[in-house]
């Protein structure tokens with residue numbers, strides 16, 4: 001009988017890292033073979049299970065990506081942009097599928113990731129939940145059906161530890177709306193209003209950001225038209241939505257050709 005796909009989790013001590021480890025360990029379709037943390041982190045060199053306050057797992061947390069990815073089938077990465085760009089280069093040399101949930105990339109980061117995708121399967125999504133990916137399809141459809149009399153605003157809310165804004169999800173939803181309208185998001189995005197901004201420009205897609213407490217993730221796409229308003233909303237109650245999506249992506253990636261894919265590919269949407 002063939003072995004289950006071996007999965008590495010990077011950013012093991014993070015909010016998502018811990019959730020990913022729980023999801024992989026609970027799965028009967030994959031096994032956890034490695035854990036990474038940033039150099040200097042106090043988990044490095046220790047048993048992952050003991051770090052998590054559980055029993056020994058026999059997986060030692062490492063800061064050596066090359067050694068940890070060698071022989072692994074996939075790495076789940078919800079860390080930080082610079083860490084993800086560096087890991088994509090390593091995954092391209094080891095042929096490990098790289099599942100990227102990290103958000104906050106610059107255009108240069110995205111170009112570097114696209115380059116690494118020539119060497120392995122990369123699946124990247126600002127949100128790995130089924131609900132948000134379905135929502136992108138709906139947003140595109142609604143945006144295509146409504147003209148510029150309907151102002152599009154994306155409102156997102158997250159916990160007070162989040163470091164990037166607008167969220168990766170908000171940008172995915174903005175991209176979907178822009179695609180529906182047949183425009184480029186970069187040309188119409190209005191990402192920061194403060195002071196005497198002037199009236200809203202017709203055709204813009206606006207973004208508004210809330211940060212507070214422990215909010216897992218909430219996204220509204222508002223189509224505000226003459227005499228009516230349509231709101232499409234997603235609320236995440238639990239981070240396991242994202243980790244389950246990431247594991248599903250890692251399993252889907254097995255045997256696929258090198259290249260960059262999204263959750264729409266994984267979910268067949």
Ligand SMILES: NC(=O)C1=CN([C@@H]2O[C@H](COP(=O)(O)OP(=O)(O)OC[C@H]3O[C@@H](n4cnc5c(N)ncnc54)[C@H](O)[C@@H]3O)[C@@H](O)[C@H]2O)C=CC1
Pocket residue numbers: 010011012013014015016017036037038039041078079080083100101102103104125126127128129164168242
């Ligand atoms: N696509 C999705 O569905 C989701 C994406 N995210 C994104 O995931 C990222 C992480 O979010 P959180 O877990 O809340 O953050 P966090 O700050 O709790 O965790 C990040 C972890 O990455 C580690 N890290 C940093 N540099 C590293 C390196 N070079 N090598 C290995 N580990 C490294 C940190 O030490 C930390 O443990 C963010 O960009 C967030 O927006 C979060 C939830 C869902």
Ligand SMILES: O=C(O)C1=N[C@H](C(=O)O)C[C@H](O)C1
Pocket residue numbers: 103126127158159162166167168169170216217218236
């Ligand atoms: O940082 C988070 O927590 C989340 N980040 C992702 C994003 O930027 O959209 C996904 C989710 O909303 C949680």
